[in-house]
Amino acid sequence: MVEMERFCSLSAFDKLGGNKGSIDGAEFFSEWKVRNSLSDIAYKGPKFTWCNNRKGNKRIYERIDKGLASPLCYSVFPYSGIKHFPIQCSDHAPIIFDTGFFEPHKRKSFRMEAWAFEYEDSLRLLKQEWFLHDRGSPVTKLSRKLRRTRYVFKNWTLAKRKSWNEKWSEFDERLEAELEKKFSGHIKNRHDRNLIIGLKRADSSWTFDKQKLAGIFDDHFKEIYGVNTSRGTFQHFTRKEVRTAVFQLGSTKLPGPDGIPALFYQKF
Template sequence: MMGLVWNCRGLNNTLSPTIPKLRALIGSKCFDFMFLIETKRNASSIFPMFRSYGFMKHFGVDAVGASGGLWVGWKREARMSLVMACKNFIILLVEKYNGLLWYLVLFYGAPCSHLRTPVLLELEKWMDNCKHPFLIVEDFNQVDMECDKVSKSQGPIRGASFFNMWKIRNELIDIPFKGPRFTWCNNRKGDERVYERIDKALGSRDWLSFFPDSGIKHYPIQISDHAPIEVNLQLVKNDGKRPYKLDAWTLDNEECLERVRSAWGQRDVGSPSFQVARKLTRVRSTVKKWAIDKRDEWMGKWDDFDKRLEEGMNKAIAGEGDEMYTRVNDEVKDFAKAVSIFWRQRAKVKWMVD
């Protein structure tokens, strides 16, 4: 099972660069669920954006004005069901094919330290009565170790003592990560820039015994002030070849449709049924090649941005200046806006609700 979680800081703008980046991430992996924080819009309006990617089950907490908002979407085969929700977390019950039941807690910690404590205590009450293993994922808004923060200011980390005692008291274990260390940046320049690791995953001891190879991947911080996070459980490794699935967006692309017409229009010799079979085979291979080439064209640019962003972050953290990171992050936003405009102009069916 794989999931994508991101404090995206807003889906309320039709030309937001966040949306093309999300669609690129979803298109690159076969995610079973996606959790978005600070959507800044009504939950019901988010589903149409990602329906074509298979997230047919969904739940959300509406934003209040232009702040807050949570949304989670999952595929039917993920076998998830809603247990409870509030403005700070959503809890899903997950049923695996082998009969294992466990909880996925999608968490959003209060930005202010004095408001985080009541939320953590509320979650602790639930954990005390929890009968199954559980995993808590995403934005805790809390640094718990000095090595997880880079800032010119020195001194004790506010809230760290309580947060660490809360983890110990509830026997929570940090899930290992790979990728850039830091998941949040205040996006200021020079000595005012701050990096922190506040997006993470914590598992109960019994959950780790079922998912010993689980891990999370930090993408570089971009567009939002948070990094997208990939959650990978890796319960069972499947080396079998998975059938290729055509994304819905290809069917709205005139270039793809023209390839289909051309492939179908070629002359074949034989019985009617044989001719139809040959045409279907040719169309399938033509569309598959076109879709893969097109995806590689778009994804290649996103991958290049990620590599350069990570390089820029490392230079900034090492004190070599933040010019590269700032420049590449601006390029990402410009490219994402161009992608957004492209699809709005080319798509026959509008894929976003204004």
Template sequence: MWKKEFASFEIVDHSSQLVMGQLNINALGIWNIATVYGGKDAQTRKSLWNKLEDYMSGDEPGIIGGDFNCILSKEDKRGGKRFHLSNGSKDMKKFMVNNDFHDIGFVGPSYTWCNNKKGNSRIWERLDKCLLNSTALHNIPMAMVCHLPIDASDHAPISINLVENQNQILGFLRFEDTWKSYPATWNIILKAWKKMDLGSSAEILQRKLKRSIKALYYWNKNKCKELNSLRDELKKDILLLQIEEASEGGLTVDKLTLLRNKVHDLNVTLIRLPTWWNQRSKIRWQQVGDINSNYFHQYALAKRNKNMIWEIKDESGTVVEYLE
């Protein structure tokens, strides 16, 4: 089934819930691959997470794809009972955080499974996903997951296009001070730091630092929203919930919990924002009262503006200006 001049695949292990193997792509090297058919209950899937954790703990790029029989958020479901964060969802999220795997999104229909019933009994869910670790994302930053049409089955097939961006030049990676406030960063650094390295003490330290900053960079890129956008989004959601509470005379238990969580997330975001601005301003003279002032923002934006190239002279001596 494989054209060996392009790639070869070797099965390493298998069980009722997954098939694991190594894909050797001539242009991209060796990749750890796992195809999943998760059990229907959280207890059964625990053995799946344990197997994957044992197999996917190395430095090689890794991809996990298939039917997880688990959804992670309300956006993964339409119809039926309201989504709640079950033990099964928590186990999957914990595996992804602890082992540096990311859901990179998709193109195509929003859901990959349908119960094929009619009317109010019809349910759609995104049970099929494709997860990549940071090493894989670094090697193929242009990877794209596609949801294909549901045809002969009640599941939609999914595909991933391993596009290597030959022209990409990754600049220097900068540690973001805000990362320290996320609990997940400690697990990411610990996982990267525990890996064995050979060489002198200086070489080992350099490799560990480089590996840690890359893991944090790709985690942030795939998991964290831009703070200013997140702040505005949370304010909008809180306002809508508070309007509903006032007009309806109260909220359901689930919506009240949601409101409290969003208020908490907003407060945390507002605390992180001054740290984000402070790092970009490169100044040390501001006092606490100056941190989030309009003047401070303008100073940081002015510094960014200085780094812009607004005009350039070509070989013929013509000056080309930047145009929106």
């Protein structure tokens, strides 16, 4: 990061009051920035960082103090930014470079919850959207149906929660904290018990090498799911096999990235 002062206020938008004519050397400074692949670092706070502390029409504000960063800097600190503080004890405002200033808020992904399937009006909405006619390949049809029903279900769920007049975000945070406090020890013990440190081969010999363990798992599941190793392709599943697999899933088990649990597919 480079801090400059004389040539920083290159734009009329970075100055309030005084002469807004061109600055000597501004063109040279702009060329230097381009030549070194430097760009202004984004900021938050008051716009101007300098004031001449005069009164009336002679008062001038400028954004003189700024930060410049190279692409390497942004690759190492992608969420970096500058915080501008008010001008108080000096004619310059203090500014602070923060590597995590603009870190995005991680939204909690939406998941279909089992309680909503107990309401007839929610099921009616889902059926209405699910059985609409869609054009395209089977995969395209399924994708459109899932996207549409998920959107409708999400809106219905949010409206229902709002009608109960509860602060669900606070409730979820308290519940998550209580569950973590109560079951953290149990989860750790379960994790330790489930840790696989060795496997027995078909010839009754044991292996404890991590890479060889992965190969044993790979061969095992290739055999289960019918991978043809000579062609590298999967065998086709029948409709009956897919239905059996879906109904063997726990209906309220943790859903996948799309937030749709097995209960949804078992009902529709």
